[in-house]
Amino acid sequence: MSQSIKEVQEEIIEEFGILDGDMEMTNFYVMELGQKLPEFNEENKTEENIVKGCQSKVWLTAELNGDRINYQADSNTAITKGLVSLLVRIFSGQKADDIIESELFFPQKIGMERFIGTQRSNGFGAMIKQMKLYALAYKSKIEL
Amino acid sequence: MADVSNINGINVEAIRTQFPVLDQMVNGKPLAYFDNAATNQKPTSVIKALEQYYEGYNANIHRGIHTLAEKATKAFEDTRTTLGKFINAAEPEEIIFTKGTTESINLVAATFGRKFISNGDEIIISGLEHHSNIVPWQLVAEENGAKIRVIDVLDNGTLDIRQFKSLLSSKTKLVAVNHASNSLGTINPIDEIIALAHEVGAKVLIDGAQATAHLDIDVQALDCDFYALSAHKCYGPTGTGALYGKRELLEAMPPYQGGGEMIKDVSFEKTTYNDIPYKFEAGTPNIGDVIAFKSALDFITEVGKSNIAAHENDLLQYAREKALQIPGLRIIGDSDNKLSVLSFIVEGIHPFDIGQMLDASGIAVRTGHHCTQPLMERFKIEGTVRASFAVYNTKVEIDRMIESLHRIVKFLK
Numbered sequence: 001m002s003q004s005i006k007e008v009q010e011e012i013i014e015e016f017g018i019l020d021g022d023m024e025m026t027n028f029y030v031m032e033l034g035q036k037l038p039e040f041n042e043e044n045k046t047e048e049n050i051v052k053g054c055q056s057k058v059w060l061t062a063e064l065n066g067d068r069i070n071y072q073a074d075s076n077t078a079i080t081k082g083l084v085s086l087l088v089r090i091f092s093g094q095k096a097d098d099i100i101e102s103e104l105f106f107p108q109k110i111g112m113e114r115f116i117g118t119q120r121s122n123g124f125g126a127m128i129k130q131m132k133l134y135a136l137a138y139k140s141k142i143e144l
Numbered sequence: 145m146a147d148v149s150n151i152n153g154i155n156v157e158a159i160r161t162q163f164p165v166l167d168q169m170v171n172g173k174p175l176a177y178f179d180n181a182a183t184n185q186k187p188t189s190v191i192k193a194l195e196q197y198y199e200g201y202n203a204n205i206h207r208g209i210h211t212l213a214e215k216a217t218k219a220f221e222d223t224r225t226t227l228g229k230f231i232n233a234a235e236p237e238e239i240i241f242t243k244g245t246t247e248s249i250n251l252v253a254a255t256f257g258r259k260f261i262s263n264g265d266e267i268i269i270s271g272l273e274h275h276s277n278i279v280p281w282q283l284v285a286e287e288n289g290a291k292i293r294v295i296d297v298l299d300n301g302t303l304d305i306r307q308f309k310s311l312l313s314s315k316t317k318l319v320a321v322n323h324a325s326n327s328l329g330t331i332n333p334i335d336e337i338i339a340l341a342h343e344v345g346a347k348v349l350i351d352g353a354q355a356t357a358h359l360d361i362d363v364q365a366l367d368c369d370f371y372a373l374s375a376h377k378c379y380g381p382t383g384t385g386a387l388y389g390k391r392e393l394l395e396a397m398p399p400y401q402g403g404g405e406m407i408k409d410v411s412f413e414k415t416t417y418n419d420i421p422y423k424f425e426a427g428t429p430n431i432g433d434v435i436a437f438k439s440a441l442d443f444i445t446e447v448g449k450s451n452i453a454a455h456e457n458d459l460l461q462y463a464r465e466k467a468l469q470i471p472g473l474r475i476i477g478d479s480d481n482k483l484s485v486l487s488f489i490v491e492g493i494h495p496f497d498i499g500q501m502l503d504a505s506g507i508a509v510r511t512g513h514h515c516t517q518p519l520m521e522r523f524k525i526e527g528t529v530r531a532s533f534a535v536y537n538t539k540v541e542i543d544r545m546i547e548s549l550h551r552i553v554k555f556l557k
Contacts, residue, residue: 023504
């Protein structure tokens with residue numbers, strides 16, 4: 001039984017809690033998570049897969065596996081790659097409806113705004129939006 | 145600590161106590177502020193001057209008959225006189241207050257550009273320019289059909305003066321270059337550039353945003369036609385700056401904006417304009433910040449520009465040497481004649497990540513293209529990490545940055 005979106009978020013909050021708000025450690029940890037993302041297909045690094053509204057380049061793709069959606073992502077910066085990896089971890093393997101209706105409470109709980117700043121917060125929001133749009137698109141495909 | 149005693153004629157530790165903002169923890173670490181090329185911090189005297197103005201004599205300046213207006217006018221005009229002396233203008237009337245360097249350049253573009261540059265004329269800028277010394281000229285060129293020519297940048301971040309000479313002709317109406325590059329720190333040979341431009345009858349505008357707080361500036365000896373500068377890069381407030389212009393040019397130029405202050409007489413049939421500098425200062429200016437700007441100039445003069453320059457150069461050489469020991473680090477712009485700006489990239493690591501990691505250690509640097517996208521294109525890079533030093537920085541702070549860089553590189557490579 002796979003974890004729910006809520007459960008994965010709680011797991012992330014717990015992991016970040018161990019870092020005790022140390023910014024340098026937190027950044028290192030985020031980058032480490034990014035390094036663990038599965039390799040992104042270079043051919044998919046196209047203009048249309050770039051998430052609009054991010055300061056760094058973020059590429060995002062999604063595929064349908066049965067009634068579940070899997071996401072792949074990459075970024076040209078290590079910290080952003082780590083941040084998007086958190087979203088990939090939360091949303092991959094979930095149902096479209098669950099993704100669309102999900103509420104993300106983990107960014108606030110891990111104090112994300114403190115280490116990404118306002119401008120990049122907008123970028124993070126753009127990533128979430130793009131992932132939900134993929135879910136919406138697949139939902140209509142499933143229902144057809 | 146070796147670097148906090150009286151070296152280069154200044155006592156850095158004593159100076160630091162004049163900058164309240166420096167005394168704080170950022171992300172649990174003491175702040176090391178290395179983003180001085182973007183804006184530097186303000187001494188207590190500047191902050192107090194603002195307070196005194198608003199608490200004691202806030203009033204609109206010029207034409208006011210009451211005591212407060214008189215006091216504010218005098219303080220405002222004192223800054224003009226002080227700044228005039230600071231850059232050795234022939235007379236204070238040649239100093240026009242603006243919002244800053246960007247507005248000063250736009251003022252020249254909109255007035256001198258409109259009147260004296262026409263179809264077929266050429267404007268020469270350099271590959272080291274900030275967007276604010278590129279785009280205003282592009283606007284002029286779009287409007288009146290002039291052409292923009294660009295001085296090449298050599299691999300070490302200096303200007304190709306030989307190629308500059310080949311660009312000059314009787315078509316050249318204006319040469320607009322910076323005194324020093326904000327991205328790389330390169331100090332340009334503006335005396336030579338000005339002399340060469342004058343030989344073909346062109347006027348010269350110097351973007352002095354980066355240089356004003358660090359280099360001795362003598363606009364008469366330089367013989368430049370315009371010099372643009374910002375207060376906030378000289379330990380002064382944001383939102384104010386100045387344009388120096390030679391009297392005969394300022395008098396020949398049409399007004400910039402219309403409004404109060406810039407007129408002599410207004411009727412619906414005909415309006416006559418005020419004399420310089422007021423002709424270019426329409427509307428209520430940024431009185432408080434202009435007044436406080438004087439305290440910033442006084443601060444620089446008291447510490448001594450040559451002392452500041454020697455200290456900053458010490459810091460630059462120290463940082464440069466240490467930085468070059470970091471694996472994969474490459475300095476972008478390594479001219480012998482530089483302001484205290486260390487711009488670098490580390491192979492395989494995005495500048496953004498370095499900036500973010502340094503911030504986590506309380507160290508403020510700038511990352512990105514620094515508003516000089518054509519220059520980044522020239523070096524085929526997306527951006528750099530830029531550490532820029534000021535009078536209050538120390539070698540201890542630089543050590544912290546270097547240690548942090550070693551940790552980042554070790555982790556990411």
